Amino acid sequence: MPFVRIFTGSRYGAPECQRISDILHRAITDTFAVPQADRFHFFDRFADGMRIFDRHYLSGSRSEGYLLFHIVAGKPRDAAQKAAFYGQLARDLQSE
Numbered sequence: 001m002p003f004v005r006i007f008t009g010s011r012y013g014a015p016e017c018q019r020i021s022d023i024l025h026r027a028i029t030d031t032f033a034v035p036q037a038d039r040f041h042f043f044d045r046f047a048d049g050m051r052i053f054d055r056h057y058l059s060g061s062r063s064e065g066y067l068l069f070h071i072v073a074g075k076p077r078d079a080a081q082k083a084a085f086y087g088q089l090a091r092d093l094q095s096e
Contacts (some may be wrong), residue, residue, distance in 0.1 A: 004041045007068040010048060010076065017043045023092045031085040044091055049054060067093070 006020060021041045028034050048064065055062045069089075078084070 001040065001074050002032065002034055003072045003074075004028075005044060005070040006041060007044045007046065007070070009051065009052070009064050010044070010045055012045060012066060013043055019096065020093070024069070024089060027085055027089040027092060031081055031088060032073065044048075055091060 004024065006017070006024070008017070008020075012020070021043075023041070024041060025039050029036055051064075052063060053066075
């Protein structure tokens with residue numbers, strides 16, 4: 001049972017959180033062989049200025065709109081599954 005916390009800024013309302021959850025869940029079910037009904041996603045929304053982060057650490061740039069996912073997947077997944085999951089999640093979040 002994957003348990004996911006998604007950390008966001010205050011700009012994300014309920015409709016955006018639902019969309020993010022749907023995209024995340026599709027990636028998890030497609031790549032981790034998780035049952036469709038196995039969805040436990042919790043959002044932590046922070047007011048502006050309440051997330052302190054380096055805008056350039058390990059990336060070109062990071063805006064106030066960035067998302068941080070904390071996933072406890074239950075059973076171990078191999079490197080190929082993780083790469084497929086993160087690749088699909090990133091592509092789908094950018095395209096929708």
